[in-house]
Amino acid sequence: MDQSTLDQEIAVEQRHLDRVYARLAELRRAAVRAERDGYRLARVGNFGALVERDAMVFHAAQRRHLLDAEYEGLVFGRLDLRDGQVLYVGRLGIRDEDASTLVVDWRAPAAAAFYQATPAEPLGVVRRRTIQSSGERVTRIEDDLLDPDAAPPEMSVVGDGALLATLSRTTGRGMRDIVATIQREQDEAIRSPGSGVTLVSGGPGTGKTAVALHRAAYLLYADRSRYAGGGILVVGPSSVFVSYIASVLPSLGEDTATLHSLGSLFPGLAATRTDPPQVATIKGSLRMRRVLERAARDIAPGAPTELRLLYRGQLLRLDRTELDAVWNRALARGARRNEVRRAGFDGVLAALWAQARRLGIAGLPEQRAFEDELIERTDFRDFLKAWWPRLHPRHVLGWLADPERLRRYGTGILSGSEIRLLSQAYRGLAADGPTVADAALLDELDALLGKPMRRARPKRDPYQLAGGVRELSTFADRQRAARQAARERPEDYRDYAHVVVDESQDVSPMQWRMIGRRARLASWTVVGDPAQTAWTGDPQELTRARDQALGRRRRHRFTLTTNYRNSAEIFAVAAEEIRRVYPDLPLPTAVRSTGVDPIRLVVPPAELATSVVTAASALLDEVEGTVGVITPVPRRDEVAAWLGGLGGERLQVVTSLEAKGMEYDGVVLVAPGEIRAVPDSGVRTLYVALSRATQRLTTVDVAE
């Protein structure tokens, strides 16, 4: 391919891009005009005009926001079809003044061929072109000739593959969007039906996360009113991971999805602390539900065990047995304790009334008046509050820190050694706060305790200012408030229209229940890789819990087979590791080779610190992007201290568990032997850690 042909082809695409950006500028001006007209309308001053203005300004502002957000790389593809038609594919659809199509949205059916056409099945596409640009300038084009027989003689074909070019680029701190280079098997999963459950599996680096996020964007495009209305919830394993992927959805023009880590799904919690694997396994087991059921019905610590009241000179007394009888009656048949407090109180009043009658107290009024009299008394009200307090799940979780209570709740459900382990783990609860696994237990307790009866607080209206005027001062405020209103749902919102679960192999049975509570009306996308699981509990229990959450919805299965992340040299090391436990596991194929083998160091314990620091500095010099230092869980803080602030923003220290789903250009893996030695899940966790790097991997092991 000579330079002049390439220049000519680039010039052709530049002309189209110029037209698109000129049209974009026009559309943007129109949006600004609509906003201005909206404000003018406000001067009319009546209420109807104000409401109309709100709507007009909001839509215009939204449109303008979208046009601004999608500015970079707006057009990234071109299809030359057999019938001579040319289609441009981009981040959003744009029409010319005469309604002819300038750009097709990548999610539209017409754009599907861009991702699905292959030489074996060209789907009417003769040439597929990927266009890269910077600002408004075309910088590079790459072609695939899919149907040579149908190509007109003057058609030129340039470049040597957009995919590999994208893959060799360095990574920033966030995940990149791959909208220009989505591959066919990925596209099929992205566009699978919105209903039911879409299950996507595949080895490390096969694009499961990328697919899940692009699918969320696709669903929002395909049926905006349904998915933006109900909302899409994306659940990832850790907060490190959630901040890593958070950049992708806005870059796809979507900021309406809600992202949560497993530790932040329970309202008001942002747990990042993890438990040792054996403890996490106990906390994740469905048996915990039965343990929590017992706790949720138990008397609160320090609650009075009898009631004594002096009434008109006579002692009224309910002893423990009588109180327990009232308690059990009120809590019969699965009633939820916070919701039946009133029934408990009524039971106490009824028992006292019966006693007063038996005692034949002189001047006893009617039952109603007797009860009113007691309820007025502070000592009686204090008793009720202490005997049947309104409980938050955190209170009840806190009871598990008392070894005697835990033993009582766990007997016959957990083994003696499990109770001891759990008891030890909960010793730190008050000081360190709940762990990630506790989030699911809090959520379970919330379901068991029920909602306390409270008067509902009026919901805040983002447009409402003091004095009841629906007004906002500036345009920026209005835009921010409107976007926030779309995203901000009540803290315990549960009616999502779609739920995406990433790294699903690490969701414990109790966590499946927690997610399931938010997905009763939802369709699902579930992505994961069983070979990367850290779960060490009963696999059947895990399947059962997952199936229960997913219900009877129809399942659509997809498998991804190409590893786009690791160089072939790096993935070979990871593959060797996982083969120890799964000799026959089908593994993905890594498409890219760097010609650089990973470095394996083994050093005496005293030299570990200096070796890790040296290796990290070397990688910071060698790669342009990020370096991850992955450590065994107990060593994280120690290793972070060795490294000080080395590398600044470019370097991140994470544990082998936090590394899940993450990606770095260079990885230093500290003490892989210690990660492998963790019972049951060690090899799988090491496999995850070994498959995080795109360019360089150095492992630093400790000599025995």
Ligand SMILES: Nc1ncnc2c1ncn2[C@@H]1O[C@H](COP(=O)(O)OP(=O)(O)OP(=O)(O)O)[C@@H](O)[C@H]1O
């Ligand atoms: N079609 C593609 N074009 C370009 N890059 C891609 C493509 N598919 C995936 N990638 C890149 O490959 C890397 C791995 O993708 P991703 O993290 O989604 O994989 P994963 O299957 O979730 O991995 P893991 O299971 O190891 O966490 C990312 O950098 C992603 O951007």
